[in-house]
Amino acid sequence: MSRKTFTLSNELYDYFCSVSLREPEILHQLREETAQLSSGGMQVSPEQGQFMRLLVELIGAQKCLEIGTFTGYSSLSVALSLPESGKLVACDKSVDWTSIARRYWKSAGVGKKIELLLGPAIESLDKLLKDGHAGTFDFAFIDADKSNYIGYYERVLNLVRRGGLILVDNVLWSGKVADVSNSEDDTIAIREFNQRLRNDERIFLSMIPIGDGLTLARKR
Numbered sequence: 001m002s003r004k005t006f007t008l009s010n011e012l013y014d015y016f017c018s019v020s021l022r023e024p025e026i027l028h029q030l031r032e033e034t035a036q037l038s039s040g041g042m043q044v045s046p047e048q049g050q051f052m053r054l055l056v057e058l059i060g061a062q063k064c065l066e067i068g069t070f071t072g073y074s075s076l077s078v079a080l081s082l083p084e085s086g087k088l089v090a091c092d093k094s095v096d097w098t099s100i101a102r103r104y105w106k107s108a109g110v111g112k113k114i115e116l117l118l119g120p121a122i123e124s125l126d127k128l129l130k131d132g133h134a135g136t137f138d139f140a141f142i143d144a145d146k147s148n149y150i151g152y153y154e155r156v157l158n159l160v161r162r163g164g165l166i167l168v169d170n171v172l173w174s175g176k177v178a179d180v181s182n183s184e185d186d187t188i189a190i191r192e193f194n195q196r197l198r199n200d201e202r203i204f205l206s207m208i209p210i211g212d213g214l215t216l217a218r219k220r
């Protein structure tokens with residue numbers, strides 16, 4: 001569902017990729033391997049990965065957080081842009097998916113920059129808060145189960161520093177958010193989440209129609 005920016009025609013998307021994508025070989029390999037999985041559509045699009053790499057470099061991020069690692073495309077993208085001293089804390093509950101991610105992190109030589117927290121992410125985030133990490137992260141990416149988005153966001157907002165950047169994936173949900181006849185649980189959860197951020201004075205907000213829709217929230 002998020003393999004390409006869905007507002008572009010196929011022809012324009014191909015052109016867009018041909019003149020703008022600079023996907024490192026290791027990311028390309030991971031994308032190809034993940035595409036073979038039945039849930040392969042969950043990985044972020046290559047143009048979104050590249051955009052995330054740019055953002056990490058732009059803000060000079062040192063300490064990053066990810067909620068929902070899947071097979072590792074976004075975490076590998078972020079880690080490749082981090083300096084040697086940089087660190088990414090990645091949260092996921094799937095041993096199977098993250099075993100693919102681990103293999104690619106190692107192969108790309110970024111394994112030591114990434115700490116994987118296996119288990120329900122709400123618990124991992126609460127532990128980070130308890131362990132004194134509040135206000136210390138520069139960058140965070142939320143891309144896990146949609147019903148918990150608000151819970152993740154509130155904790156992540158606590159964990160990032162003032163001026164830190166939070167990215168939230170799938171906020172346009174293949175267009176279902178604008179379909180009034182759609183009352184699926186995930187669609188409703190994303191609508192509520194989007195509405196909540198629209199009125200959240202604690203952040204500077206921008207929603208980008210890249211991939212399946214990406215929200216940028218900068219903590220004031």
Ligand code: CA
Pocket residue numbers: 002042043044143169170
């Ligand atoms: Ca996603």
